[in-house]
Amino acid sequence: MRAEPQSFDRVLSSMCTEPHPAAREAAERFLATNPGDPGTYPTVATLEDEAIELLGEIAGLAEPAGYVASGGTEANVQAVRIARERADARRPTVVVPESAHFSFNKAADLLGVELAVVPTADDGRVDLEAVRACVDEDTAAIVGVAGSTEYGRVDPIPKLGEIADSVDALLHVDAAWGGFVLPFTDHEWHFGHAAVDTMAIDPHKMGQAAVPAGGLLARSADLLDELAVETPYLESTSQATLTGTRSGAGVASAVAAMEELWPDGYRDQYVRSQNNAEWLAAELESRGYDVVDPELPLVAASIPTQLFEALRGEGWRLSRTADDELRVVCMPHVTRNQLESFVADVDRLEDEVGIEVPVSGE
Amino acid sequence: MRAEPQSFDRVLSSMCTEPHPAAREAAERFLATNPGDPGTYPTVATLEDEAIELLGEIAGLAEPAGYVASGGTEANVQAVRIARERADARRPTVVVPESAHFSFNKAADLLGVELAVVPTADDGRVDLEAVRACVDEDTAAIVGVAGSTEYGRVDPIPKLGEIADSVDALLHVDAAWGGFVLPFTDHEWHFGHAAVDTMAIDPHKMGQAAVPAGGLLARSADLLDELAVETPYLESTSQATLTGTRSGAGVASAVAAMEELWPDGYRDQYVRSQNNAEWLAAELESRGYDVVDPELPLVAASIPTQLFEALRGEGWRLSRTADDELRVVCMPHVTRNQLESFVADVDRLEDEVGIEVPVSGE
Numbered sequence: 001m002r003a004e005p006q007s008f009d010r011v012l013s014s015m016c017t018e019p020h021p022a023a024r025e026a027a028e029r030f031l032a033t034n035p036g037d038p039g040t041y042p043t044v045a046t047l048e049d050e051a052i053e054l055l056g057e058i059a060g061l062a063e064p065a066g067y068v069a070s071g072g073t074e075a076n077v078q079a080v081r082i083a084r085e086r087a088d089a090r091r092p093t094v095v096v097p098e099s100a101h102f103s104f105n106k107a108a109d110l111l112g113v114e115l116a117v118v119p120t121a122d123d124g125r126v127d128l129e130a131v132r133a134c135v136d137e138d139t140a141a142i143v144g145v146a147g148s149t150e151y152g153r154v155d156p157i158p159k160l161g162e163i164a165d166s167v168d169a170l171l172h173v174d175a176a177w178g179g180f181v182l183p184f185t186d187h188e189w190h191f192g193h194a195a196v197d198t199m200a201i202d203p204h205k206m207g208q209a210a211v212p213a214g215g216l217l218a219r220s221a222d223l224l225d226e227l228a229v230e231t232p233y234l235e236s237t238s239q240a241t242l243t244g245t246r247s248g249a250g251v252a253s254a255v256a257a258m259e260e261l262w263p264d265g266y267r268d269q270y271v272r273s274q275n276n277a278e279w280l281a282a283e284l285e286s287r288g289y290d291v292v293d294p295e296l297p298l299v300a301a302s303i304p305t306q307l308f309e310a311l312r313g314e315g316w317r318l319s320r321t322a323d324d325e326l327r328v329v330c331m332p333h334v335t336r337n338q339l340e341s342f343v344a345d346v347d348r349l350e351d352e353v354g355i356e357v358p359v360s361g362e
Numbered sequence: 363m364r365a366e367p368q369s370f371d372r373v374l375s376s377m378c379t380e381p382h383p384a385a386r387e388a389a390e391r392f393l394a395t396n397p398g399d400p401g402t403y404p405t406v407a408t409l410e411d412e413a414i415e416l417l418g419e420i421a422g423l424a425e426p427a428g429y430v431a432s433g434g435t436e437a438n439v440q441a442v443r444i445a446r447e448r449a450d451a452r453r454p455t456v457v458v459p460e461s462a463h464f465s466f467n468k469a470a471d472l473l474g475v476e477l478a479v480v481p482t483a484d485d486g487r488v489d490l491e492a493v494r495a496c497v498d499e500d501t502a503a504i505v506g507v508a509g510s511t512e513y514g515r516v517d518p519i520p521k522l523g524e525i526a527d528s529v530d531a532l533l534h535v536d537a538a539w540g541g542f543v544l545p546f547t548d549h550e551w552h553f554g555h556a557a558v559d560t561m562a563i564d565p566h567k568m569g570q571a572a573v574p575a576g577g578l579l580a581r582s583a584d585l586l587d588e589l590a591v592e593t594p595y596l597e598s599t600s601q602a603t604l605t606g607t608r609s610g611a612g613v614a615s616a617v618a619a620m621e622e623l624w625p626d627g628y629r630d631q632y633v634r635s636q637n638n639a640e641w642l643a644a645e646l647e648s649r650g651y652d653v654v655d656p657e658l659p660l661v662a663a664s665i666p667t668q669l670f671e672a673l674r675g676e677g678w679r680l681s682r683t684a685d686d687e688l689r690v691v692c693m694p695h696v697t698r699n700q701l702e703s704f705v706a707d708v709d710r711l712e713d714e715v716g717i718e719v720p721v722s723g724e
Contacts, residue, residue: 040679073606244435317402
């Protein structure tokens with residue numbers, strides 16, 4: 001193989017990161033196993049049970065059901081699928097905040113369900129009045145986001161659970177990114193805090209496992225039964241996953257990362273990442289840019305397109321929010337040094353491209 | 363990590379195998395990349411283009427469209443989804459042989475399409491008259507299997523293409539397992555032989571890549587466009603895959619395996635596997651068991667349940683066909699020594715469990 005995998009030195013746009021060394025080692029050892037065929041590969045099947053136990057511990061669920069998915073998209077698709085199967089409505093609807101990840105659009109397209117998209121309030125959290133006005137007997141599920149992709153915002157999950165209960169709908173929480181930082185905050189986001197039915201929580205994001213290691217959790221096994229298809233030819237007899245053959249590397253690395261880091265290592269990482277986010281937010285603000293307050297380790301700031309493109313030209317991997325803001329995700333591989341170097345490039349390039357820095361608020 | 367991944371010494375039931383050393387090395391190097399975010403991870407995105415070029419070469423397609431999927435299930439689901447999007451019918455139908463993989467049931471359930479299951483003839487290939495009788499204006503696609511999961515049979519793909527054309531339906535070929543052995547046989551199975559629109563062809567099965575490395579090929583890019591959703595937050599703008607974040611390890615290992623093995627290494631492996639299958643078939647037949655002729659490297663044989671269970675008790679990982687036959691997949695990790703040891707266990711356990719061996723044909 002001639003190609004060199006790129007370094008993470010300038011990656012500020014990704015919600016994935018370098019796997020923890022223990023996670024990498026476990027992934028390499030289990031590369032040739034398939035948890036999709038648990039009869040044939042029993043060791044990795046046992047590891048998957050451990051992964052779900054650990055995810056349950058993190059997410060406030062004493063007896064979790066679930067599996068290690070390919071990622072948050074699969075977990076979100078499967079949660080919507082469970083809700084569709086549970087619903088009585090001929091045309092079931094899923095209520096999602098406008099801050100929800102685009103995988104819900106994919107789910108709706110795949111599964112033939114309607115999305116009812118509700119606005120967020122000024123604080124970036126879903127508008128509860130709008131949710132209340134929107135639900136009815138066709139509502140199969142309400143989605144709450146615990147760590148939104150653009151701004152790291154956490155919806156009022158307990159209130160969403162009450163609304164879901166009032167119309168006999170399921171509550172799905174998308175904590176794909178947030179799940180490994182939220183335990184160290186005051187947010188109410190998980191099964192122990194609210195009437196949550198299903199959750200996406202990805203070890204391969206803030207959990208520092210190797211891709212592919214997403215997580216689908218369900219409050220009870222009967223919810224997963226909605227997904228089961230029969231599996232002839234395998235040693236096992238049914239399968240609830242979206243994919244068939246699956247990566248043992250992902251499963252093993254998830255267990256290794258969680259055993260190594262839960263809870264202290266993750267807490268330390270949260271503190272580092274959150275401090276980095278607050279530092280970057282303050283630096284950008286002091287230069288006159290509008291910055292969205294980083295409640296979780298994710299910074300969004302309005303910078304001129306010309307500057308954005310010039311930074312990209314320097315090799316910084318950056319992404320934008322829908323409102324065209326710069327978006328920096330403070331993942332574990334993002335260090336203070338790296339951010340200092342980024343801010344130095346901001347200063348240098350402002351001059352080079354001749355940017356008139358706006359005064360904040362104008 | 364305490365657990366030891368199991369060895370392949372007694373695995374006769376899997377359609378996956380130990381990755382080739384070059385594939386393993388590439389997987390390990392690209393563990394921390396995500397081809398689902400090609401703007402941020404451009405190196406692995408380029409490797410994915412190479413993977414699709416190579417898969418196209420194997421499958422007779424000069425200008426292939428496609429992507430590296432999580433596996434055959436995703437490729438089959440996505441092919442059915444393309445057909446659904448293309449169809450005019452309100453309730454589109456997909457015609458599948460009864461020999462088709464259970465992932466088509468998963469696809470139908472997910473996507474809300476009807477499956478019309480047609481029988482196979484005595485030779486294990488789909489009954490063409492039954493297909494002709496079954497298609498109509500609601501037919502969105504016909505599925506042909508090129509290397510069936512149970513018996514390794516190859517449907518008459520060119521004829522299926524003609525029937526599909528006659529009702530303006532797509533033809534999808536499931537060569538997930540067969541695609542890396544069929545090039546060395548006389549079968550007509552690929553884009554160069556017939557009016558094939560889409561194909562599942564998995565590097566992580568006979569292609570000796572690391573999981574997850576499936577393949578979805580399409581005759582033209584506009585077919586893939588049916589799958590695209592918009593992708594805010596990423597550096598790229600749309601995504602045709604079923605999952606979001608994807609494994610760079612799978613992509614890199616697929617390229618490494620194909621560069622190393624196509625065509626000579628795969629041909630040598632096909633010859634070894636096919637000889638092993640024919641040897642095992644002859645050994646079982648000589649002991650009085652009914653054996654399905656192994657057209658591809660896969661052996662099915664009727665053995666008593668008591669013997670099957672006794673073999674499992676010795677640690678052999680075995681699976682069954684729907685008709686309760688023993689099914690042995692002669693993957694690259696399955697050696698002649700291993701099969702000799704298996705047959706020795708058959709002889710020993712026949713005595714131990716007191717089996718009266720039937721005379722073939724009775």
